[in-house]
Amino acid sequence: MEKISISPLPLSSPFLLPIVCSYCILHNISMATQYCIDPPKEVMVTDVTEDAVTISWIKPMASFEYYKLSYQSVRGRVDSVVIDSDVTNYTLSSLFPATEYEISLNAVRGSQESKVVSNSVFTGGS
Numbered sequence: 001m002e003k004i005s006i007s008p009l010p011l012s013s014p015f016l017l018p019i020v021c022s023y024c025i026l027h028n029i030s031m032a033t034q035y036c037i038d039p040p041k042e043v044m045v046t047d048v049t050e051d052a053v054t055i056s057w058i059k060p061m062a063s064f065e066y067y068k069l070s071y072q073s074v075r076g077r078v079d080s081v082v083i084d085s086d087v088t089n090y091t092l093s094s095l096f097p098a099t100e101y102e103i104s105l106n107a108v109r110g111s112q113e114s115k116v117v118s119n120s121v122f123t124g125g126s
Contacts (some may be wrong), residue, residue, distance in 0.1 A: 001004070002113065009085060011098045015123045021100075021108070022068050025112060026071050036062065037060060037064055037107050037108075037109055037112060037113065037114040038061055038062050038107075038114060039060060039105075039106055039107060039114040039115040039116070040057040040058065040059065040060055040067065040105050040106070040107060040114070040117055041057065041058040041060070041117075042057060042058045043055060043056075043057040043105055043119055044056055044057070044119070045103075045121045046076050046118055047091075048087065048121060048122070048124055049123070049124055050094060050097040050098070050123055050124040050125030051093060051095050051096070051097060051123060051125075052091055052093040052095060052123075053091070053092050053095065053101070053103070053121050053123065054089060054090070054091045054092075055069070055089065055090055055091075055092070055103060055105065055119070056075070056088060056089035057088055057089070057105060057117075058088065059077040059085075059086075059088055060107045060114060062107070062109075062110050062114075063109065064085055064107040064108060064109040065084070065085060065108055065109050065110070066084060066085050066107075066108055067083040067084075067085065067105060067108070068080060068081075068082060068105070068106055068108050068113070069081050069082075069083055069090060069092075069103070069104070069105050070104045070105075071092055071101050071102065071103045071104070072101065072102050073095075073096060073100065073101050074099065074100050074121060075096070075099070085107075086122075086125065095123050096123065097123055097124065097125030098122070098123060098124070098125040099122070099125070100120060100121070100122050101120065101121050101122075102118060102119075102120050103119050103120070103121060104116045104117070104118045105117050105118075115119055
């Protein structure tokens with residue numbers, strides 16, 4: 001594959017060229033999309049108490065409107081929150097003690113979403 005450079009070409013701009021960003025190719029994202037949104041990076045749980053967890057991450061390079069953070073306990077209930085695009089950490093509170101949660105985060109622009117990044121965490125307590 002030949003590599004060429006076209007500058008400037010911001011990630012958030014639609015282009016009418018027969019090219020696809022390498023992130024889309026590597027992560028098997030449909031070629032039919034006009035945009036390619038990279039996911040949040042280095043998503044980590046930075047603080048855990050018996051009823052709260054704090055999640056932090058590095059912002060995607062592409063422009064986007066907001067994050068969608070979803071979390072589900074082993075009890076089965078799924079909740080989601082919308083987080084502003086300039087935020088890079090968030091605390092989930094009012095959680096059950098000593099419970100495992102699956103936390104998922106992705107970036108959203110219009111009807112397009114980045115790949116979901118997930119982490120599991122146990123709240124403290126007994």
